[in-house]
Amino acid sequence: MPLWKQLLLNAYYHGTLPWRSLRNRALVRSGNAPLMILMYHRVAGDAANAWTTPTEVFARQISWLERHFELISLEELQWRIRGQNNQRPAVSITFDDGYAENCDLALPLLIDKEIPFTYFVTSSTTLHGGFFPHDLAMGNRLAPNTVHQLRELVKAGVEIGAHTRTHANLGAIDNEATLYDEVVTAGRELGDALGIEPRYFAFPFGQHRNLNRRAFTLAAEAGYQGVVSAYGGYNFAGDDPFHLQRMGVDGPMIRLKNLTTLDPFKQWNIPRYDYQEIEQPFVAGSVVEE
Ligand SMILES: [Zn+2]
Numbered sequence: 001m002p003l004w005k006q007l008l009l010n011a012y013y014h015g016t017l018p019w020r021s022l023r024n025r026a027l028v029r030s031g032n033a034p035l036m037i038l039m040y041h042r043v044a045g046d047a048a049n050a051w052t053t054p055t056e057v058f059a060r061q062i063s064w065l066e067r068h069f070e071l072i073s074l075e076e077l078q079w080r081i082r083g084q085n086n087q088r089p090a091v092s093i094t095f096d097d098g099y100a101e102n103c104d105l106a107l108p109l110l111i112d113k114e115i116p117f118t119y120f121v122t123s124s125t126t127l128h129g130g131f132f133p134h135d136l137a138m139g140n141r142l143a144p145n146t147v148h149q150l151r152e153l154v155k156a157g158v159e160i161g162a163h164t165r166t167h168a169n170l171g172a173i174d175n176e177a178t179l180y181d182e183v184v185t186a187g188r189e190l191g192d193a194l195g196i197e198p199r200y201f202a203f204p205f206g207q208h209r210n211l212n213r214r215a216f217t218l219a220a221e222a223g224y225q226g227v228v229s230a231y232g233g234y235n236f237a238g239d240d241p242f243h244l245q246r247m248g249v250d251g252p253m254i255r256l257k258n259l260t261t262l263d264p265f266k267q268w269n270i271p272r273y274d275y276q277e278i279e280q281p282f283v284a285g286s287v288v289e290e
Pocket residue numbers: 096097163167203204205
């Protein structure tokens with residue numbers, strides 16, 4: 001993020017902070033404190049691209065988050081949504097894609113602090129090598145995680161989720177077999193390699209235009225407990241517990257602070273993706289086991 005944008009965001013953040021504090025206090029009092037899911041990609045010492053967070057910034061972000069929020073797993077977040085009550089603002093941390101450098105400092109830091117997180121991995125890059133198309137397009141050859149690294153994460157109790165086979169834009173796919181491959185087979189082959197059954201699925205890119213109603217249905221039928229988007233919405237108790245909305249926080253501290261303290265612009269102007277508009281194969285709340 002360019003410096004001028006950081007300064008502008010900083011002014012906006014401080015200008016709206018009194019309103020945010022009042023709003024957050026009111027939500028806590030009514031048992032409807034926000035449930036936020038953060039999306040990181042790559043934490044490393046270089047500044048290779050917009051989806052890399054410098055290691056020292058990440059460490060500061062985590063200690064800031066520890067001071068201000070409950071840091072919870074996706075499963076706990078879903079419980080709070082279903083329970084229709086959340087007394088404290090809570091944050092769940094996720095990573096997308098599967099970059100090797102995350103295992104240097106970022107993930108060990110979270111594991112040492114016993115902070116839960118979900119790690120979404122694109123299966124083909126980890127299982128067969130190669131680089132991500134979005135990195136190659138920028139001229140970057142950034143190493144993906146190895147199977148060995150992911151097995152170590154599983155041993156440490158980390159939740160590994162599926163993130164398609166080829167990092168395809170699912171919003172542009174209407175071929176049933178290809179969608180099945182990217183949503184269902186991707187999770188199975190990743191799970192087979194790691195000895196797990198991935199419980200969550202993340203849409204690549206995650207904006208409204210990258211989502212796909214049929215893919216939601218396939219994910220539910222395949223037994224995923226939840227799917228995540230990344231267009232920036234907040235979650236609240238009583239929402240649909242299957243589709244969890246995330247916000248991208250790669251980069252500077254001010255972006256993280258702005259989003260997690262309830263950015264009024266984002267809260268009111270980002271509509272929830274309605275995957276049940278045409279087909280209704282899955283009813284919100286039906287994953288609750290009763
Ligand atoms: Zn991705």
